[in-house]
Amino acid sequence: MITIMSKRRIPKSVTNNACECQTDLRRGPWTLEEDNLLIHYITSHGEGRWNLLAKSAGLMRTGKSCRLRWLNYLKPGVRRGNLTPQEELLILELHSNLGNRWSKIAQHLPGRTDNEIKNYWRTRVQKQARQLKFDSNSKEFLEVIRQFWMGRLKESMEQNSSLASISSSCSSSVSISTMETKKTNSTSPVVINDVPLHSPCPNPGDTGTDSLVKLMCPEVFRFSCGNSLEGDCYDGSSIHDYCVQELDAQNISVPGCHVVNFDWFGEELIGESFWSNDELWQFKNIA
DNA sequence: AATAAGCCCAACCGCTATCCG
DNA sequence: ACGGATAGCGGTTGGGCTTAT
Numbered sequence: 001m002i003t004i005m006s007k008r009r010i011p012k013s014v015t016n017n018a019c020e021c022q023t024d025l026r027r028g029p030w031t032l033e034e035d036n037l038l039i040h041y042i043t044s045h046g047e048g049r050w051n052l053l054a055k056s057a058g059l060m061r062t063g064k065s066c067r068l069r070w071l072n073y074l075k076p077g078v079r080r081g082n083l084t085p086q087e088e089l090l091i092l093e094l095h096s097n098l099g100n101r102w103s104k105i106a107q108h109l110p111g112r113t114d115n116e117i118k119n120y121w122r123t124r125v126q127k128q129a130r131q132l133k134f135d136s137n138s139k140e141f142l143e144v145i146r147q148f149w150m151g152r153l154k155e156s157m158e159q160n161s162s163l164a165s166i167s168s169s170c171s172s173s174v175s176i177s178t179m180e181t182k183k184t185n186s187t188s189p190v191v192i193n194d195v196p197l198h199s200p201c202p203n204p205g206d207t208g209t210d211s212l213v214k215l216m217c218p219e220v221f222r223f224s225c226g227n228s229l230e231g232d233c234y235d236g237s238s239i240h241d242y243c244v245q246e247l248d249a250q251n252i253s254v255p256g257c258h259v260v261n262f263d264w265f266g267e268e269l270i271g272e273s274f275w276s277n278d279e280l281w282q283f284k285n286i287a
Numbered sequence: 288a289a290t291a292a293g294c295c296c297a298a299c300c301g302c303t304a305t306c307c308g
Numbered sequence: 309a310c311g312g313a314t315a316g317c318g319g320t321t322g323g324g325c326t327t328a329t
Contacts, residue, residue, distance in 0.1 A: 119296050
């Protein structure tokens, strides 16, 4: 039995909602008693006909409210709690294909609701976009998501799977090019590895750091291309210093691409901190 | 310790699509 | 074909909680 009490809006009455044609309807957080009524009624009579259901169950709620409460909270199988890296990755992938079609995305994540996914997107992903000063729907931000966020998620999944415990002196580096898309035989759309993943770095041997430089400041990347960055173990500060140094050394004036006073990310950005504060810096495009 | 700011997410709102008589 | 009821969707709100000052 789900007994999590809602902490939301203070219940209040609304009189004579024109659509619901019912007086003195309750709004706000659901009480345990209401939850029990709803669960009991649906267990006995099934879902559907929500307005009728609300009345028959003795709930002073709109049918809409009952439906939402059931689907998002009470229905058996609804999962709560933090999204797994697999789920996050799948959401990012699906959103890149489907856009804000939350219900469609939710169909691929059993137990997760469209509301939850929507909230995740708004609170986590759009927050990232704001911090990077991107439009969350912009091509640039989508690229950042593909290159780094997804990379970190895949990396995390690999680490969690304990398939390899390679000790490295550079565990925090982003090595997208080495991330493999593992295949499974599953036909379920839920399985992340069956989702066509975006291509890794175009250059074999390209390091995550190189990719970051390339993405954030292509002009610097071009100068460093082939010379790499002496390994794949650079934190954000090093990259920034490198870019500034290269820009200065080459006397590069880069239209639309500056390395500006960067602003490190906080530690607790996204769940398990896939983007650490040493991996990205803020930059601006100057048109 | 007190207060402010920001985050999280359940719940609501408005709109559109679909169903059904 | 029409209109009302219902279902479903995406956007928005706002209150409790956490963190920063």
